[in-house]
Amino acid sequence: MTRKSLPSLRALQTFEIFGRTNSVSETARELNVTSGAVSQQLKILEEQTGFPLIMRRGRGVYLRPDAKTYHQFLSEGFDALHHAQSYLERIAQNTNLSISALPSLLSKWLYPILGDFQQFHPNVSIRLDSTHQEPDRHLLTTTFRLTYGSAGSRFPFYRELYTDTIFPVCSPSFAEAAPEVWTAEGLLHLPLLRTDWGPAYRSLPDWEDWLAFCGVSDPAPKEVGVFSLSSLALEAAIEGKGVALAQTSFVERDLQMGKLVRLSESEMKLPHPYFVCWGEGALKDQTAKSFLDWVLSAGRGITA
């Protein structure tokens, strides 16, 4: 990821302005320096790039034909830097929220309901970060982190959102084609979509746990795919590729819309709850406080 080193940035900047103005003295004026300084910077750039960028002729100085495209690219770069700068000035007064969450939790639970919050806080710009990677432990880099289980308790402050429950689901057409989906034993010989939670979330129940929970004695299911995110496993189930273990909070909409059917009345509790976490000074901000209240009440909606 390390990039090559650039020529002197000051020289690049000088060259960029010179390319626009085609005049040393005008460039000097824009940079608030003397024309001698500009002259030197241009020479430095030619030395450092090893490329003759400029033609000098008496009292005139001109970009070489080849250098014009180079100059255009540089201009775009400096434009972007200026843009970044004006962005910074804009956000200086705005209220902002930055929320990091586990990918599936974000895409399947928080994001679909986030509109409800924004409706009441239309001027708040929210930055979402979808990552498995837990942020710094003090939560300085993000206002809130939504995560699962023990990961939550490692942050300075945290509160339980809800404890999810799981049950098997599949697409309606799949259920019609394979009536044995309705019994736990029947599942054994069907394609089961498995979620690989990764080393940090080993404790999350998988098909073996579900089958044991249902009293199946020798759980050796047929396996078709390992998905790194539960949202991907659910997509596959919707497409009729097999049966997935779904979390209540993640499939509410898909069940309502008839894209998935629930295959069992009983359900299994996850061993840990989801948490919302924040850092030391986070709640000083009124908007952050509102968000916390809102997200907690949304979490209570799941349990109820």
Next chain:
Amino acid sequence: MTRKSLPSLRALQTFEIFGRTNSVSETARELNVTSGAVSQQLKILEEQTGFPLIMRRGRGVYLRPDAKTYHQFLSEGFDALHHAQSYLERIAQNTNLSISALPSLLSKWLYPILGDFQQFHPNVSIRLDSTHQEPDRHLLTTTFRLTYGSAGSRFPFYRELYTDTIFPVCSPSFAEAAPEVWTAEGLLHLPLLRTDWGPAYRSLPDWEDWLAFCGVSDPAPKEVGVFSLSSLALEAAIEGKGVALAQTSFVERDLQMGKLVRLSESEMKLPHPYFVCWGEGALKDQTAKSFLDWVLSAGRGITA
């Protein structure tokens, strides 16, 4: 066009790397400086922007939530600078031609036939610049300039390309609807598309000149539009908006393709020829020499 001043570029660069690595020492490594230097630059950026970008906590340093977007924009900027740099390294060995020409001459004559040249010089990359503005008088900034009349003789070297002739044209459907287009007198009451050549090219003939040339005594034509480029007037004629004065070299294709019809057998010579111009060292390059030969022979094709 003058832009606002940026914070210290070195500080921006340091911050950009820090935002990617999230580590002072790693940033120091990438910049080949000590970590103390990085620490200072980050502080300088915060001072200059007046915005708290970074949270410090013991041995850890973190981007503030708000600063992440700022950092992304900066990253794009530096990406562009790196891109410019790699472009420069790439073109270092290539043969390049840079050609500046009057807009209509470029789009209506040179560009359509340029493929013939490139066919025989496939490795030559050509940069085209379409502008009314004449380049520096020594032609250091562009290899060739194609221009009209006296403008050509102000460059160190120049040769005549061709002297164009003009005649009226309109779309076939327009001619059908208004049979009076075929006589000069008939034109007087039709919508005539006029080209405004600007102060530098006053000598170019307009409708008044054409009507006088045809012997019409009191030329006071009805006028519908002034177009700053002759190529725009031709577009309007093709769309059936009226009658335009066309140059032979600009409408050859449109006549062949039946988009326009020529309304008079006679034609009027332009007072001056087009020129191809170049600067002192230009012909040292073999490719430039080939281009000159080619463009001159293409120009002879018009006169013949």
Next chain:
DNA sequence: AATGATTCTTAGAAAAACTAAATTATGAGG
């Protein structure tokens, strides 16, 4: 409590950028 890894803080050193003034080149105007 010791250890190791990381960052921060200084003072002073090194490098980069700048100024001022002399110098060169050229174009414009008489």
Next chain:
DNA sequence: CCTCATAATTTAGTTTTTCTAAGAATCATT
């Protein structure tokens, strides 16, 4: 052709910025 005005360059010396080095502080881990 000569002179004047304009622009850019060069050089020496100064100012500013950036860097290093070494010690202090913080905090997770052992």
